[in-house]
Amino acid sequence: xxxxxxxxxxxxxxxxxxxxxxxxxxxxxxxxxxxxxxxxxxxxxxxxxxxxxxxxxxxxxxxxxxxxxxxxxxxxxxxxxxxxxxxxxxxxxxxxxxxxxxxxxxxxxxxxxxxxxxxxxxxx
Numbered sequence: 001x002x003x004x005x006x007x008x009x010x011x012x013x014x015x016x017x018x019x020x021x022x023x024x025x026x027x028x029x030x031x032x033x034x035x036x037x038x039x040x041x042x043x044x045x046x047x048x049x050x051x052x053x054x055x056x057x058x059x060x061x062x063x064x065x066x067x068x069x070x071x072x073x074x075x076x077x078x079x080x081x082x083x084x085x086x087x088x089x090x091x092x093x094x095x096x097x098x099x100x101x102x103x104x105x106x107x108x109x110x111x112x113x114x115x116x117x118x119x120x121x122x123x124x
Contacts, residue, residue, distance in 0.1 A: 036114055094122040101114065
């Protein structure tokens with residue numbers, strides 16, 4: 001029996017099953033979490049575009065929010081919670097702030113909660 005064990009090489013069935021479960025878990029997490037991060041990257045690019053838009057200079061809060069909403073619609077961003085975007089005054093600067101959480105069900109009663117925040121200064 002010991003001579004047979006010395007000649008065996010490679011991974012057993014149980015080892016392969018463990019690796020299969022690990023790879024399956026990582027793939028499942030990627031499929032569920034990556035879209036939320038991709039959406040946040042788009043939100044950041046919309047905010048940065050609004051920050052660089054000279055036509056928003058001196059505009060009111062509703063005008064700025066309308067512009068951001070139009071940009072989000074163009075980029076097919078939907079389902080953000082109400083109150084995601086606020087405009088804050090910080091000294092002389094006005095900041096467009098996005099602060100929201102996304103809850104993604106993973107399996108059974110396990111959810112992933114991701115918190116996103118980004119700030120972009122608006123033209124004066």
